[in-house]
Amino acid sequence: MGTPAPRPTISDTEMEVLKALWEDGPGTVREINERLFAQKRRWAYTTVQTLLGRLKGKGYVARDESGLAHVFRASVTREKLLGWRLRELADQVCGGETTPLVLSLVQRNALTEGEIASLRALLDDKSGSESGSRKRAKKRD
Numbered sequence: 001m002g003t004p005a006p007r008p009t010i011s012d013t014e015m016e017v018l019k020a021l022w023e024d025g026p027g028t029v030r031e032i033n034e035r036l037f038a039q040k041r042r043w044a045y046t047t048v049q050t051l052l053g054r055l056k057g058k059g060y061v062a063r064d065e066s067g068l069a070h071v072f073r074a075s076v077t078r079e080k081l082l083g084w085r086l087r088e089l090a091d092q093v094c095g096g097e098t099t100p101l102v103l104s105l106v107q108r109n110a111l112t113e114g115e116i117a118s119l120r121a122l123l124d125d126k127s128g129s130e131s132g133s134r135k136r137a138k139k140r141d
Contacts, residue, residue, distance in 0.1 A: 006088060007058075007059075007084050007088070008058035008059070008060075010055070010058070010060065010081075013051055014051050014054055014055050014058075014060075016036065016039075016041060017032065017036070017048065017051045017052060017055060017061075018055060018060055018061070018074060018076075018081075020032055020035045020036055020039075021061065021072065021073060021074040022074055022077075022078050025073070026064075026071050026072060026073035027071065027072065028069040028070065028071055028072070029045060029048050029049045029052060029069075029070070029072070030045065030069070032048055032052070032072065033045055033048040036048065052072050056072070059075065059076070060074065060075060060076050060081070061073065061074060061075055062074075062075040086098070086101060089101060106119070
């Protein structure tokens, strides 16, 4: 199994447009521009149009052309993009290991009780599913 091809990079400005789509859902160029304007991003209509076109070309945004005004939507979830980026970082910096990334995030950031509980539940779930996989593998042997 080979290493997957790296995903196209996203500039900071493209990321702001993608975040607007994640947070507020699909919209026309005008609607997205208005959302960004409300967030103190004062770009020209054509700038937002260009950024959406770039994101579409990179596969992060889809465009519905069925109506008079084209409607853009994120075609990649925040979670999916985060997963790709973390995988790439693990490959580049940690030789493919994810543990150093997780440990670094936990050690360097204050976590709420809720976040700690979520991490514990996730680790318990992972631990349980992996031991179940090992038991099934032993039964097959």
